[in-house]
Amino acid sequence: MLRRIFLAGAIALLLPSSSFALDKPKGDVVLRVTGNVAHHNDGKAAAFDLEMLEALKGRKASMETPWTKGQTEFQGPLLRAVLEASGAEGKLLKVKAINDYTSDVPIADARDFDTILAVRMNSKLMSVREKGPLFLIYPFDTHPELYNEKYFSRSVWQIMEVEVVN
Numbered sequence: 001m002l003r004r005i006f007l008a009g010a011i012a013l014l015l016p017s018s019s020f021a022l023d024k025p026k027g028d029v030v031l032r033v034t035g036n037v038a039h040h041n042d043g044k045a046a047a048f049d050l051e052m053l054e055a056l057k058g059r060k061a062s063m064e065t066p067w068t069k070g071q072t073e074f075q076g077p078l079l080r081a082v083l084e085a086s087g088a089e090g091k092l093l094k095v096k097a098i099n100d101y102t103s104d105v106p107i108a109d110a111r112d113f114d115t116i117l118a119v120r121m122n123s124k125l126m127s128v129r130e131k132g133p134l135f136l137i138y139p140f141d142t143h144p145e146l147y148n149e150k151y152f153s154r155s156v157w158q159i160m161e162v163e164v165v166n
């Protein structure tokens with residue numbers, strides 16, 4: 001059963017669903033998914049405004065993180081859903097932040113965990129000063145084994161681009 005779910009997830013991530021059309025963002029673009037993406041709405045990139053991101057299947061959860069004080073609620077689309085909407089195909093994500101920080105995140109992290117691109121912290125949109133507009137948040141609440149430096153380094157904040165590579 002579990003294996004079936006994993007397989008379905010893997011196939012969904014790998015299948016380019018060519019019939020899918022990605023709307024043009026109406027608001028400010030907060031995220032560009034570049035590289036190996038099949039669904040373009042901005043040159044060769046899949047661009048998203050906040051509304052588009054919040055319309056995707058998401059997750060809301062409270063947890064402790066090294067960057068926040070006490071239980072903090074994060075909310076945003078599943079990374080998996082963003083990749084599916086982009087028609088992303090590949091093995092690795094180069095998650096790029098405003099401050100030039102880039103982290104290599106295996107695409108498997110999107111499939112294996114309910115990792116989210118958080119757009120809200122304690123219900124509020126995050127300013128750049130508060131590590132927004134997008135913060136990659138692992139499910140530290142349900143997977144305490146992820147609470148270590150390996151995953152902290154992948155927890156990029158102030159994200160503006162995700163490049164999909166092989």
Ligand SMILES: Nc1nc2c(c(=O)[nH]1)N[C@H]1C(S)=C(S)[C@@H](COP(=O)(O)O)O[C@H]1N2
Nearest residue numbers: 066067097099101152153154155156157158
């Ligand atoms: N935007 C951005 N995200 C980032 C980083 C960064 O420099 N910029 N550093 C990463 C690394 S290597 C780690 S270990 C943690 C560091 O968090 P800290 O600076 O609060 O210790 O955040 C990660 N996310």
Ligand SMILES: [Mo]
Nearest residue numbers: 149152153154
């Ligand atoms: Mo780090």
